[in-house]
Structure formats: C-alpha cells, structure tokens
Amino acid sequence: MTSNRSVKLARRPRGTVTRDDFTIDESPVPQPTPGTFRVRVRYVSLDPAMRGWMNEGRSYVPPVALGDVMRAYAVGIVEASSHPVFAEGDAVTGLFGVQRYALSDGKNVLRVDPSKAPLERWIGGLGMPGWTAYFGLLDVGQPKAGETVVVSAAAGAVGSVVGQIAKIHGCRAVGIAGGADKCRTVVEDLGFDACVDYKSETFGADLKAAVPSGIDVYFENVGGSVLDAVLPRMNRFGRIPVCGLIADYNATERPRGPHWSALLVSRLRVQGFIVFDFASRFPEAIEKLGDWHARGLLKMREDVRSGGVDAFPDVLNLLYSGGNVGKLVLEV
Ligand SMILES: NC(=O)c1ccc[n+]([C@@H]2O[C@H](COP(=O)([O-])OP(=O)(O)OC[C@H]3O[C@@H](n4cnc5c(N)ncnc54)[C@H](OP(=O)(O)O)[C@@H]3O)[C@@H](O)[C@H]2O)c1
Structure with missing residues (x-):
C-alpha cells in the first residue's frame, strides 16, 4: 500500500x-x-x-x-x-x-x-467500552451483592461487560436486547441470569417476570420506550447511570420524553457520566478487566x-x- x-x-x-x-x-x-x-x-x-x-x-x-x-x-x-x-x-x-x-x-x-x-x-472490552462499563456500573451505579442490575443493549460492547461485572459482584444480572437470538447469547454465552427481548409484544410482562424483586440499578444505554418500561419497576433509592441514549441518536425530531414520575415516587438517583471523567483511573480498569478476563470470569x-x-x-x-x-x- x-x-x-x-x-x-x-x-x-x-x-x-x-x-x-x-x-x-x-x-x-x-x-x-x-x-x-x-x-x-x-x-x-x-x-x-x-x-x-x-x-x-x-x-x-x-x-x-x-x-x-x-x-x-x-x-x-x-x-x-x-x-x-x-x-x-x-x-x-x-x-x-x-x-x-x-x-x-x-x-x-x-x-x-x-x-x-x-x-x-x-x-x-479492554478499551473504552470496557472502561465505560467498569466505572459506569461500579462508581456511578454502586451495585451491592444481592441487588438486581438491568442493562439495555445487553449484547453490545458496553452492555455485555456491565452484566458480567454485575455477576462478578454477586448481583442478579438482567439484560434487555433486540431479538430472541441476542437474548439467548446474553444468557447462554455471557452468563446473565435473564434477558428480555424489547422487540417482543410481551416485553412489559417479560421484564416484570425477569425482575421479581424489582430493579436496583438500571444501566441506561438506549432511552426511549425501553426506559419507559423500566422506570416503574425501579426499587426505592435505585440508581440509574445514564450512559447512552442510542434510540434517539438518529432522530430528526425532538424525542418524546419518558414518564419521570417514578423518579420522584421511588427517590431514584439518575446520573449521566462520560467515561473520560475517570481518565486518571483507566489503568485500574485495564488491570481489573484484564484480570477477570484472564481468569475466565469475563468474556469479551x-x-x-x-x-x-x-x-x-x-x-x-x-x-x-x-x-x-x-x-x-x-x-x-
Ligand atoms: N457515557 C460514555 O462515556 C459512553 C461511552 C461508550 C458508550 N456509550 C454509550 O453506550 C451505549 C452502548 O454503546 P456500545 O458501543 O456498547 O454499542 P453496542 O451496544 O455494541 O451497539 C449498539 C446497540 O444498541 C442497540 N440499539 C440500537 N438502536 C436501538 C433502539 N432504538 N432501541 C434499543 N436498542 C437499540 C442495538 O442492539 P439491539 O439489537 O439489542 O437493539 C445495537 O446493537 C450507547 O448509547 C453509547 O452511546 C457511552
């Protein structure tokens, strides 16, 4: 060349x-x-x-x-x-x-x-998407063992790592993804406890069944109607790291807003973040992600x-x- x-x-x-x-x-x-x-x-x-x-x-x-x-x-x-x-x-x-x-x-x-x-x-997984999952879940979402963590775009670069880190920390990990094949991958290959297809007509009921104890952390990657379905299922004092809103990225008109009343009723903490907020700690993320990967706990x-x-x-x-x-x- x-x-x-x-x-x-x-x-x-x-x-x-x-x-x-x-x-x-x-x-x-x-x-x-x-x-x-x-x-x-x-x-x-x-x-x-x-x-x-x-x-x-x-x-x-x-x-x-x-x-x-x-x-x-x-x-x-x-x-x-x-x-x-x-x-x-x-x-x-x-x-x-x-x-x-x-x-x-x-x-x-x-x-x-x-x-x-x-x-x-x-x-x-060892680069920017992995660091985003690491800091977004652990620092912004602050999951505790036994809690339920839900993540959207669960079969993607960030979401797939979020759910696996949640499992490493003793949480129930539930993914949301588009289609039965992706959901199967998320559960069978990545080890999530459950995955719900947001394109299915029964999405709302399926989500309810997948989170019998409600949702403590919702790692937001998509926004739109998925967020609408998740909000009423949030537990009191839940946390929502707002990582991305991909459903709106190609929108040509101002998107319809979600119903924020659940934020008030359940006293949720919602926090937007950009991975570069954690730039000084990237070496920590690379070491941790690399260690989990080498020990077979984290698939990439x-x-x-x-x-x-x-x-x-x-x-x-x-x-x-x-x-x-x-x-x-x-x-x-
Ligand atoms: N805050 C930060 O610093 C930071 C850093 C990196 C990434 N991000 C954000 O993290 C999110 C995921 O990024 P990624 O790199 O990991 O991408 P990715 O998840 O590998 O790919 C994007 C996925 O989004 C899903 N999607 C697309 N349109 C959708 C819609 N209308 N409704 C629901 N799901 C939709 C698709 O999966 P399905 O087939 O499941 O729909 C698609 O495969 C994005 O929102 C991105 O902007 C933020």
Missing part, C-alpha cells in the same frame, strides 16, 4: 448516515516529523457516539469539522517514529480516525500488549467487519439497527 485512504465528513447527516455524507480521500502515506510517529491502523472502532460527533452544537467534544477525517478510536502498529516515547513496532490505541495511516504526537495514545489479547480487544467478544475504510458508513449503521453482537470494529 503506497497511499493512505481516509473517510472525511462531507456534510452534516440528517437522520441515519448515508455514503453521500462522506468522501473517500486518497493521499500519500504521511511521513513523521520530529515529535510524531506514523501508525498503520489495523482496526477502527465503531461507536454509537460517532453519530453525535457529526452534528453541529454543544456537546462533551467539539463536532468533527466538515472536510476533516472522521474521528474514531482505532488500534494499530507504529510503523515509523521520530517520537521520544513511541517506537517502531509498538501496538497503540488512540483517536487515529477512519483511515489506514495516521500521524500522532502521542497525546492520549496508549501502548497495549498484543501478547495478552488480540489487537481489536484493546478497543473493545468482537464483531469484526471487513471492507476497509470504504465500508465505514454501512458498518456504522449496524449499531443503530442492532446488526452487531459485541464490540463492532472495522478491519482496515
């Missing part, structure tokens, strides 16, 4: 992204200048938040500028370096973008150990798609249609 191939944001999408929202750019492979290094990107992380990064407006990070390479977490190998810390051959994760080659000054780049886990896992699954950077818009949309099981990554 003698040239770089990158995906650039051409316009601000409306609703679900389409190929026309991006351009594919071919350019020379970048050469490191002093203080930088070049990464050959191997896997790009597909994250639901990417849809928000394409929008104008105030958020926890600035929007991707039109004409810029689409922002993305990725993992790859340092190929050439004029950097004092990162050397040729290092495996690294960072915000390298949807492209085959990236130049980096090392800011917010993490060296990872491919002898301990495959490259793609370092942007999945990646859903690796091919097609190179050109496949980015189609693969990204799998997140919003539920086409992925586990951490979705694109091999580039």
Whole structure:
C-alpha cells in the first residue's frame, strides 16, 4: 500500500448516515516529523457516539469539522517514529480516525500488549467500552451483592461487560436486547441470569417476570420506550447511570420524553457520566478487566467487519439497527 485512504465528513447527516455524507480521500502515506510517529491502523472502532460527533452544537467534544477525517478510536502498529516515547513496532490505541495511516504526537495514545489479547480487544472490552462499563456500573451505579442490575443493549460492547461485572459482584444480572437470538447469547454465552427481548409484544410482562424483586440499578444505554418500561419497576433509592441514549441518536425530531414520575415516587438517583471523567483511573480498569478476563470470569467478544475504510458508513449503521453482537470494529 503506497497511499493512505481516509473517510472525511462531507456534510452534516440528517437522520441515519448515508455514503453521500462522506468522501473517500486518497493521499500519500504521511511521513513523521520530529515529535510524531506514523501508525498503520489495523482496526477502527465503531461507536454509537460517532453519530453525535457529526452534528453541529454543544456537546462533551467539539463536532468533527466538515472536510476533516472522521474521528474514531482505532488500534494499530507504529510503523515509523521520530517520537521520544513511541517506537517502531509498538501496538497503540488512540483517536487515529477512519483511515489506514495516521500521524500522532502521542497525546492520549496508549501502548497495549498484543501478547495478552488480540489487537481489536484493546478497543473493545479492554478499551473504552470496557472502561465505560467498569466505572459506569461500579462508581456511578454502586451495585451491592444481592441487588438486581438491568442493562439495555445487553449484547453490545458496553452492555455485555456491565452484566458480567454485575455477576462478578454477586448481583442478579438482567439484560434487555433486540431479538430472541441476542437474548439467548446474553444468557447462554455471557452468563446473565435473564434477558428480555424489547422487540417482543410481551416485553412489559417479560421484564416484570425477569425482575421479581424489582430493579436496583438500571444501566441506561438506549432511552426511549425501553426506559419507559423500566422506570416503574425501579426499587426505592435505585440508581440509574445514564450512559447512552442510542434510540434517539438518529432522530430528526425532538424525542418524546419518558414518564419521570417514578423518579420522584421511588427517590431514584439518575446520573449521566462520560467515561473520560475517570481518565486518571483507566489503568485500574485495564488491570481489573484484564484480570477477570484472564481468569475466565469475563468474556469479551468482537464483531469484526471487513471492507476497509470504504465500508465505514454501512458498518456504522449496524449499531443503530442492532446488526452487531459485541464490540463492532472495522478491519482496515
Ligand atoms: N457515557 C460514555 O462515556 C459512553 C461511552 C461508550 C458508550 N456509550 C454509550 O453506550 C451505549 C452502548 O454503546 P456500545 O458501543 O456498547 O454499542 P453496542 O451496544 O455494541 O451497539 C449498539 C446497540 O444498541 C442497540 N440499539 C440500537 N438502536 C436501538 C433502539 N432504538 N432501541 C434499543 N436498542 C437499540 C442495538 O442492539 P439491539 O439489537 O439489542 O437493539 C445495537 O446493537 C450507547 O448509547 C453509547 O452511546 C457511552
């Protein structure tokens, strides 16, 4: 490969992204200048938040500028370096973008150990989605042994880890996912106590049956009608870490709000969080997640798609249609 191939944001999408929202750019492979290094990107992380990064407006990070390479977490190998810390051959994760080659000054780049886990896992269960599950559940949700923890998008990157950490801490773990197949995976492969299909006509009754002692912690990944069904089942003084609201990410109109009266009646604590609030403790999460994984207590699954950077818009949309099981990554 003698040239770089990158995906650039051409316009601000409306609703679900389409190929026309991006351009594919071919350019020379970048050469490191002093203080930088070049990464050959191997896997790009597909994250639901990417849809928000394409929008104008105030958020926890600035929007991707039109004409810029689409922002993305990725993992790859340092190929050439004029950097004092990162050397040729290092495996690294960072915000390298949807492209085959990236130049980096090392800011917010993490060296990872491919002898301990495959490259793609370092942007999945051992990377940002894993840290999100770890801090969101343990610090924000504060589950206690014997409590019931419910998590939505349970077959996905964050949700699958949340339920397993809940089990490690002696809780009853109940997932919510789309379809019977995903629910079977969540129970049989990941070891949750139960999983409820939110697409089923009997969702409300199934959820009630799956949480006979009510819900103490609801780890919120989706919002919308799932949240509506969960709120009345919350126990007094329950906690709701608000991690994500994917049901609304492609909305073109202001979504209908949930019934918040259960918050009042049951004195719930609802707290939004962003994984970077815990940046100083990422090494703790990597150590704990890695230890549980090595001891067979925590399974991590990646859903690796091919097609190179050109496949980015189609693969990204799998997140919003539920086409992925586990951490979705694109091999580039
Ligand atoms: N706060 C933070 O710092 C932080 C960090 C990382 C991720 N997040 C959030 O965590 C959530 C999960 O992210 P992830 O990376 O682990 O993605 P993921 O769960 O691997 O993939 C997204 C899943 O969401 C489900 N989904 C999509 N549309 C839905 C809808 N309308 N209603 C219900 N479920 C829907 C789909 O599963 P089904 O087939 O089950 O519908 C899909 O597979 C997202 O909301 C994301 O924004 C937050």
